[in-house]
Each structure stands twice: as C-alpha cells, then as structure tokens.
Amino acid sequence: MSAGYGASHVAEPRRLGWPVRLGPLVVPAGTVRLRPLRLRDGSDWSRIRLRDQEYLERWEPNQPGTWRERNAASAWPSQWSTLRRLAKQGQCFPFAITVDDVFAGQLTIGNVIRAALRSAWIGYWVSSELAGGGVATAAVALATDHAFTEGRLHRLEATVRPENVASLRVLGKAGYRREGLFRRYLEVQGEWRDHLCYALTAEETGDGVVALLVASGGASMPEQR
Template sequence: MSAVVQGSPYGEGRHPGWPARLGPLRVAGGVVAVRPIRLLDAGDWSRVRRRDRAYLELWEPTTPGSWDERNAVLAWMSQWSALRGLARNGQCLPFTITLDGEFAGQITVGNIIRASLRSAWVGYWVASGAAGGGVGTAAVALVVDHAFASAGLHRIEATVRPENVASLRVLAKAGFREEGLFRRYLDVAGDWRDHFCYAITAEEIGDGLAERLVRSGLARRV
C-alpha cells in the first residue's frame, strides 16, 4: 500500500493523496500503472473514446451534446482543468490508467467528503482493447489502496448498472461487496437506470487490495 500521509489522521490537508503515481502491477493484459491526468492526454483520450463509443456509451450518464462533441480534443481541456481544480481542493483524485506505458482509460475517486464521513465514490472506464485482461481490476486496487492510505478515506462506493457484467466482475475481483440496488438512479443512455451499489471500507482491505491480487495470482509486482 501507499505510505500514509503524515499529519492529521483524517487527511485534512489541502490535497491529500494528490498527485501520485501508483503501481505498476503486471496482469494478464500487461503492465498496469496509474498516474495523474495531464493536458497532453487530450489526443489519446479523444481518439480512444470516439473509437469506443459503442462500448462506452451504454454505461455513462447522459449529458448534453453529441458523443463526438463531448469527446473532442478540445473537450478534454475543460475536463482536465475542472478535475485538476477539484484535486487541488481535495475533492477528487483523477487518474489516467496506462497499459504497457500507453493510455488505456481513466479512474477517478470523486465527491470526497471528509470530517466524520471520509467517503467517496470510484468510477472508471477502460479502452476496449484493454478489457478482459485484469486491467480495470488492477487500477481499482491500486487507487482504492491509495485512497485509504495516503488520502485518508474510510469508505469508497461504486455504482454499476446490473447489465454491466464486466464492471461488476471488476469490483468483485477487487474485493468490493454488494450493498443494495438504487432504483432509477442515473440517467444513462437516455433513460433512468437501476444501479447496484458496491462498497468497501478501510477495515476490509487487510494488507491492501493490490496485495490481495498478488497473493491470489491475478497480478504480480514489477
């Protein structure tokens, strides 16, 4: 696991846990690492998301504008700026997932609430070419370990549509447990969709989710 931030046990610094580089872990799909998002991701981000529209659009919240408009190179600039600002204020941890050194997706710990709650959600997407090889599971494990240790959080949840079998599998392999079903929770693909809620707390991770993957043979350290 990442080293614990020195100082307040509640991680109340201006931006605890940010920025950070996590990993790498070798999984079946290749070598997975996580790093802070950067402005220079724009070209890769736009290319992958526009190519993978059919693969991604089914699972993401409905937002104004066409898919191409929302995922153009220029659209990344405003997203990067907003996420970086939230990270500097301690409200999120936005990362890029890399596979064998190349851009492969995003993972974000968002809506961070501190004080006595110390909770957040985690959301992620992985390029279609990187799916199915343990890439998402490794990224989730690395980021959740970091959020509990260096960012001082206590509980992290993830919401997933029941039909999104691949994402449900990622959460189960990473060690999350199902807590319940949120009825008509988010507007996704043009309609209000049910979502399962999965969660994990700091007491449940033991030596860390990444270490659990290593011990189970699903990953190894590089």
Template sequence: MLLTNRHPGWPAKTPTIATGAGRVRLRPLSRRDGRHWSEFRNADEHLLRPVEPTVPGQWWEAHTKAMWRRNYSGLTALAAQGVLLPFAIEVDGAFAGQLTLGNVQHGVVCSCWIGYWVYSGFSGRGVASSAVSLGVDHAMTEVGMHRVEATVLESNVASRRVLEKVGFREEGLLRRNLHINGQWRDHVLVGLTVEERRSGK
C-alpha cells in the first residue's frame, strides 16, 4: 500500500471572498504561523478562554512558540492521515485565525465537523462567516463531505450568528458536551448538508 500525505482536498488553498477587512481565503497551516498564532491568541485570551476547551495551567504557557511547534506537528500528523485538515485563515495574505475540518469520515458517512477562531482585530467585517463558508464549500466539494456539523455554546451569540449566516440549522442540545473554562458545558449542535447548501435552505 502506497502511503501519501495527500488526500481529497488536502493540501489545498481555497478561492477568496472579498470582505470589509480584505480578501479572505484558507490555506494549510504553516510552521511560520507560530508567531502570529501565539501573539493573537494571547491577546484574545479574554475572548477565547470562555468558549474554548479548558487549558491546563496558565493560558500563556499553552500559547508559546514552543507549544505552537508541538501543536503544529500533531496537526500535520493528523492531516497526513486525512482525518483532520488544519487551515490558516488569511486576510489579504496575512494570518488572521484558524479553521479546522475534523473527524473527516468517508464511505457511507461522508461527514466532518468544522471549528474556527478569528483574531479580534478582524472581527465584525465578515471574516469569520466568509472563512466558514469557504471551509464548508471546500469540505463538500474537494474533500467529498455530504454533511458538516459544528457545536457552539448557547451563550456564544456571535458564533451562532456566523453559523446561521452560512446556513447551518440547529439540530439539538448536547448536554455537558465539552469541558470549557473549568466546567462541563452544554453545546448546541448545528448541521448542514450538501442538499441544503445547494438550495440555500
């Protein structure tokens, strides 16, 4: 059996979408993204910590350049297996955040989840919704997914608005689904299928 790091839709760059902040696209994460990843996530701790999985220890300790190198190695190893596709979100060629297609399953399932974060310096100008839209289209065309899902805290109004704008519909509530900022939290499950994406419903 021939082993390869190439899989449907990976590695690849997406088309661009024009936004109020500039032209948005997705590209594979690079080792060189570490400086901005560390800087942006430390600057946005007050925004990210309340909505992301619990980080053991101090936030800054989990967001050093050394930790980036470790995270990057883990992400690229999973990408080589085709089970997780880690993208950088770019605005006019500059690193602006991260988007991941995870638990990529083919066969009779053909589904994955999508997760993302965008640096606050780019917020409010359509970057997040454009990035998620690009991620969904890439998953459904290049990767071959039939369904994309996401989970979001009930209280995360901004992220719920982004997902709704892209076309995700609410499917249910996952009780005590993830350990967030020190406690188990409920999450709203949303989903989107190829048929819904094509019809805009």
C-alpha cells in the first residue's frame, strides 16, 4: 500500500465552493437553477416526494421507517440540518433544483474527500411532472462544472440501477462514462440490487459540461433563447 494518501499535506479551506447559486440554464421544461436547500423547502419537498412515491421509491436505498414517515414535512428539518452541517464541514454540496424559480427536486454532491483523492458522488431526483424536460441533465451539468472548478474536485461518480434508463440517459448526456458493475451494491425495496458505476474526471470535461450540453442542443443560455 502506498503511503502517499496518508501523508501530511497542506490543509485546504473546508468550504470550497459553498454556499453558491448556479445557473440559469434553459431546457424544454423551463429555466433551471441550483441553490442551497432551505428550511422552508420542507412543504414542497414533502408534497412532491409523497406524490411521487411510486416514481422514486423503486430507485432509492432502503431507510428506516415507511415512505410516508421519512418524507413527511415533519421529517424535513432534521434532514435539512444534517445536510447543512455536512456542507459547513465541507463534506457535501446540497442543492435544491428549481425550475422557473419553483422547487422541483434535489441534487447532492456527497462524501467529498480532499487530499490526494478529491472525489465525491453525485445523486439527484426531480419531480415526475418534469420528467423528460431536461431538468436533471441541466442540474447535473451545472453541479459538475462547479465541482470541478470552484469546488476543486477531480472526480465525480454516480451509481445507478441498470433498469433506471432515464437516469442513465441523464449521465450520458452530461458526459459521464460507464466504469463497471457493482454486484448487489445497495438494498432497494428489500433486495440487494446491482448498480452501474458512472464517473467523470475534470480532464474529460473540456470547456465544461454546460458548454457540451449547449453545443449539443440540449440546453441554452437565457440570452440565446
């Protein structure tokens, strides 16, 4: 084992790239922005997630309690405070996704590791009413560019069930590449499910993921609309 990872190093600031607002980016569903989560997002968050149980639950890892208990408005303050604390410690970037300035979903860059690794994972969900409108792809593009610039990360990865075609399409449009298959990786709906691992490094993004998305016609800047 190399001693390099555990070697002493100059400490980086704990909150690189946070808090921040990102966007706008225009897609068929509307104008997408990312901003820090707020305590007052709880009612919108709960309403969407309770309504979209069937749409979301089949992809999300098992957690204690029922879906209704975990996604009730009363459950939001503790989740929000945990994410806020981790963000202050530099361990995650927890974003609200908005479309036309209305709460529409959530994106988190989590498990941020600095030093020689400088990596994290990225996860997201969007309201079913906006499915297919380019919202998740725009959100991933905005967050990825930020992570690799102001966030000073080098690698992002995402794990997705092979059956989740929509999410795989999002990652592909954002330039992520498939690296492998994790067998029985996460427990979802009571069974251990295989997940595909997709990843992207800073060197692979060229002029940026947003620029790639705009060039492909998948999004536009407001002044270009």
